Amino acid sequence: MEYQWLIDRVDSIIVNRSKTVILAFLLVTVLMMGGLGSITTESGQEQFIEDLPSFQAVEDIGEDFSPTFSDVTTSTTLVQESGNVLSKGALTDMLETRERILDTNELRAESVSTPAVTVATTLNPNATTPEAHLRAVERASPTQIDAAVREAAADNTGFTSSLSDDFNRGSASATSSRGSVSHIAGPGAGGGGGGGAAGGSEFPSNRVDRTERVVTDDASNIWVQGTAPNTTGTTTSVVLPAALLLIIVFLAVAYRDPVDIGIGLLAIIMTLLWTFGFIGYAGIPFAVLLIAVPPILIAIGIDFGIHSINRYREERVTGLGISESMMRTTDQMSVAFAIVVGTSAIGFLSNVVSAFPPTRDFGLVAAVGIIFTFLIFGVFVPALKVTVDRARENYPIPTFADTPLGSERSLLGRLLSVGVTVSKRAPLVFLLLILVATAGGGVYATGVDTGFSPEDFQPAEETPEYLQYLPESIRPPESFEFVRINNYLDRNYQQDAQVLMYVEGSMTQDSALEQLHRAGRSPPETFRSDRRQAETQSIVTLIESRAERDPEFRELVNRNDRNDNGIPDDNLPQIYEALEEPADSDLSGFLGEDRRSAQVIFTVDGDAEDDVVTADAYDVAGDFRFSAQPTGSVVIFDEALSLVLESVIQSLILTLLGASAFLLFAYWLIEGRPSLGLVNIIPIVVTVVALVASMRAVGLAFNAINGTILAIAVGIGIDYAVHVVHRFADEYHDRELFPALQRTVVGTGGALTGSMLTTVFGIGVLVLALNPALGAFGVLMSLSVLYAFLASILVLPSTIVVWARLTGDESATLPVIDAISALVGSGRTPPSTE
Missing domain, CATH: 1.20.1640.10 (Multidrug efflux transporter AcrB transmembrane domain)
Structure with a gap:
């Protein structure tokens, strides 16, 4: 040529x-x-994983299991460190901080969850407002507070997971606790739910800085963690x-x-x-x-x-x-x-x-x-x-x-x-x-x-000193607070993780809930379990929890439970309808609006190898008769x-x-x-x-x-x-x-x-x-x-x-x-x- x-x-x-x-x-x-x-x-890791089936399942979960007309929200993490964050003084400090956050309109705070609230509610089950929670702790003696801490730890696994690994039930003490603020996003934040919603992290604007101004107190040691830095x-x-x-x-x-x-x-x-x-x-x-x-x-x-x-x-x-x-x-x-x-x-x-x-x-x-x-x-x-x-x-x-x-x-x-x-x-x-x-x-x-x-997508906790000589317009901060707090949490908190199971099938079939329950029997070693039953959160655990405290609902479940195991087998639409009352029911977090999908959350060992957990997750998914796709950060990564x-x-x-x-x-x-x-x-x-x-x-x-x-x-x-x-x-x-x-x-x-x-x-x-x-x-x-x-x-x-x-x-x-x-x-x- x-x-x-x-x-x-x-x-x-x-x-x-x-x-x-x-x-x-x-x-x-x-x-x-x-x-x-x-x-x-x-920026961030989502751009690399958005095409994975497990990540698509997370997206589907976000779409299916949230209230139809719910507000878009973003979250901010609060970390409290003290000689004992479960002492009366530390609990009071956190509850006062929570009250200030909820009273600051510009933060658009919908709720503030923290172990201090759990202790206050344990002290006074009738306390429902920030003021009542604070009064319950202020009026309690140190001995009563210690007893409430032990009771909360025995009854609520979420309470202990919010405390550092050095939590001692006997002395009712821990050096650190973590909580979160849920902010209602403003107009233009996008239509997705959660912090990953398009643009949601921008509403309210400067929420981390604003929260820090409200939280900062000379007598307090509470840190505020927002979103990962975009470098x-x-x-x-x-x-x-x-x-x-x-x-x-x-x-x-x-x-x-x-x-x-x-x-x-x-x-x-x-x-x-x-x-x-x-x-x-x-x-x-x-x-x-x-x-x-x-x-x-x-x-x-x-x-x-x-x-x-x-x-x-x-x-x-x-x-x-x-x-x-x-x-x-x-x-x-x-x-x-x-x-x-x-x-x-x-x-x-x-x-x-x-x-x-x-x-x-x-x-x-x-x-x-x-x-x-x-x-x-x-x-x-x-x-x-x-x-x-x-x-x-x-x-x-x-x-x-x-x-x-x-x-x-x-x-x-x-x-x-x-x-x-x-x-x-x-x-x-x-x-x-x-x-x-x-x-x-x-x-x-x-x-x-x-x-x-x-961690592949995050900067180091502290930036090199020579970068501080750059012009102010391009000079990075001396340290990234998000990374510092993230490293602190990794070092000091139990590394339990979650596997989410996105289940697709008719949840109105008589056997639907029994399927969800049976899939958790004799779980793999990497799955947390209690008496050979996997620790889960699902529509089944929601029914069991409601039946324990609501006699009328318990009677409804018993009438439709063929084998007396507490799992209803008949008239499931009627069960779901009863669960939707009161209006703040958590049903939408586990059951799709069209009743054709469900979410099951398994607790797994966070120290186990990811590939082992993932293999076990797919084994568990195979126990579902419906289509089940495991997901969660462990599976995705x-x-x-x-x-x-x-x-x-x-x-x-x-x-x-x-x-x-x-x-x-x-x-x-x-x-x-x-x-x-x-x-x-x-x-x-x-x-x-x-x-x-x-x-x-x-x-x-x-x-x-x-x-x-x-x-x-x-x-x-x-x-x-x-x-x-x-x-x-x-x-x-x-x-x-x-x-x-x-x-x-x-x-x-x-x-x-x-x-x-x-x-x-x-x-x-x-x-x-x-x-x-x-x-x-x-x-x-x-x-x-x-x-x-x-x-x-x-x-x-x-x-x-x-x-x-x-x-x-x-x-x-x-x-x-x-x-x-x-x-x-x-x-x-x-x-x-x-």
């Missing part, structure tokens, strides 16, 4: 119509900027400026000319504007993973820019003119860039098979972004460079540097030549050593862990965890297969040598194995954020290998093997060195991210670039020599093979080593 005519046409437009090209690209930039105003942000915007505002600063420094080293630095920076800005504009026009929310896209595009763009300028300077120093030098540069570099873009886009697009929507968005945005990078750095930058250099000939614009990076005589050139030296002396032995090391690393790498938890490794493996396989096929086709088309595509893949395999082995060595696990790293490592790694292989193929047309290899590694290697340093440090600034998982992601990306560079400079030369020998080039010497062949040919026997 002939393609040179197309390249020649593009070369001609770049060189001969450079100003038109510049104007066209600037107009497109203005157009793409129109999408910036449409960008929305998204996406702050991280972006910290990472991008830091990346640009480092990039400017390394561009200065690579270009050594302020005009060329300006060209490179302009191209980077245009690339980002095009990409962010696409995000806005496409309606893709800017989530935590997309923070990594700008550094990736900056890295690849700088690589393209350095290679273009460096190659152009190589031609210029030979005495060629501006037009001819640029024509030769674009003639070669456009092909290399096209191969890089094709393979990198395949690597990024492999993420569209991921089970996680943000990962799919990341793959699409990164692939589109790299195409924009190719267009801007492959067409716009050469056109602008030609225009500027022509202006330099006509106007007194100084030129500070016009020599390429790296020469055979320079220190950098000598260092880069190490791989060529090895390829001359012992290429096969070196590759065998690399093969053994890679195989061993691969075996070791299979032990890398996977993880998925809410375990299912997400199982998909992390699956997504990593799928994307890696697709990337390797797709990139290999593309490279075979590209080198067949360009050079008539498809085997060069296989040469290109070898350093990539080495890079991937080294990266995963490094992850295990430093204790990093694959998670939803860094699960894309292998596809990215392939995409960026191929970039480096393609530059070396394509340059070699071009030089190999006119030179012998080793001179071509030497010229390739020194010339292209110099540009690769500048690109590697810029990329490693430019992407490495992600360690400044407030999200620890994103910081680790930046470290892994930097490592992948470093490994790809080393593999391309050290491993590729020997690989190319072996390839040349296999394709019939007799100048490709393999000393070991040649020595064996000489011995065999002469009939001599190798001397004994004994």
Whole structure:
């Protein structure tokens, strides 16, 4: 297939119509900027799990089991710490705080639940108002309060779960308690219920700050915890400026000319504007993973820019003119860039098979972004460079540097030549050593862990001190109170968890409630139980509780209970109708309005392994005759965890297969040598194995954020290998093997060195991210670039020599093979080593 005519046409437009090209690209930039105003942000873990069946079950539960006309609510957690939060003074403090919260209209507090209320109600069952609860505690003696605490602990498991693990029933003491404030959300909060309702967390506005002002008291130690912090915007505002600063420094080293630095920076800005504009026009929310896209595009763009300028300077120093030098540069570099873009886009697009929507968005945005990078750095930058250099000939614009990076005589050139030296002396032995090391690393790498938890999406409790020197507009807080309180709760409270069972079926069938009850018999070990019956909350426990305190309702249940086990078997609609009275009945929390769904809440051991709990939950679900879907945070995150490794493996396989096929086709088309595509893949395999082995060595696990790293490592790694292989193929047309290899590694290697340093440090600034998982992601990306560079400079030369020998080039010497062949040919026997 002939393609040179197309390249020649593009070369001609770049060189001969450079100003038109510049104007066209600037107009497109203005157009793409129109999408910036449409960008929305998204944070937290829900974006990764929203497609899971277990998460859909949670959504269904939220829709089915809430009052039809209930107000949208949000919640705020209260944590009280004291020598004994169950003492009279601490209980009084909490009840006074509760009263102030309920009396503050701007907080829109619907209710405040706390263990102090349970103690007050135990002291005086007739107390129903905040004032009455406070009076009950104030009038009680310490002895009466201790007795009420013991009674509440014996009768109410919810009471003990709201106290810290050091709760002592005998001494009626605990150092901490937790409660919650339920706020009625204002207009515009959305139609969903709970704190996850769309926009619900914004109503009432500043509720955490307002609650803190009401709660704060010099004599009190009550903390207020709101929603998890959204650090996406702050991280972006910290990472991008830091990346640009480092990039400017390394561009200065690579270009050594302020005009060329300006060209490179302009191209980077245009690339980002095009990409962010696409995000806005496409309606893709800017989530935590997309923070990594700008550094990736900056890295690849700088690589393209350095290679273009460096190659152009190589031609210029030979005495060629501006037009001819640029024509030769674009003639070669456009092909290399096209191969890089094709393979990198395949690597990024492999993420569209991921089970996680943000990962799919990341793959699409990164692939589109790299195409924009190719267009801007492959067409716009050469056109602008030609225009500027022509202006330099006509106007007194100084030129500070016009020599390429790296020469055979320079220190950098000598260092880069190490791989060529090895390829001359012992290429096969070196590759065998690399093969053994890679195989061993691969075996070791299979032990890398996977993880998925809410902590992956939260910042550290305290931000690094150096971030406090940032301008106030982007300065993060010194510490995140939400994270501090969350860590405190994890350390000090019993780790019981819940499994929610979403049951679908006709709940008016005579056997419906018996089914719910039987499913809880002889539960698995991870399920909390009492006398071989699982601890549950459901329509069944609601009936049992109502029957205990309501004789009339108990009689109704007995009339419809065939086997006298307290579970009605007949006339269930009548039972439900009776349960709906009084109006504040909890029936809607466990039974769907259409009577075709139910919720059963199981208490499980929070210290048990998530995968064990999940397996047990599905076993219990199988005991229901109706359709039953287990859900809850334990099940959701375990299912997400199982998909992390699956997504990593799928994307890696697709990337390797797709990139290999593309490279075979590209080198067949360009050079008539498809085997060069296989040469290109070898350093990539080495890079991937080294990266995963490094992850295990430093204790990093694959998670939803860094699960894309292998596809990215392939995409960026191929970039480096393609530059070396394509340059070699071009030089190999006119030179012998080793001179071509030497010229390739020194010339292209110099540009690769500048690109590697810029990329490693430019992407490495992600360690400044407030999200620890994103910081680790930046470290892994930097490592992948470093490994790809080393593999391309050290491993590729020997690989190319072996390839040349296999394709019939007799100048490709393999000393070991040649020595064996000489011995065999002469009939001599190798001397004994004994």
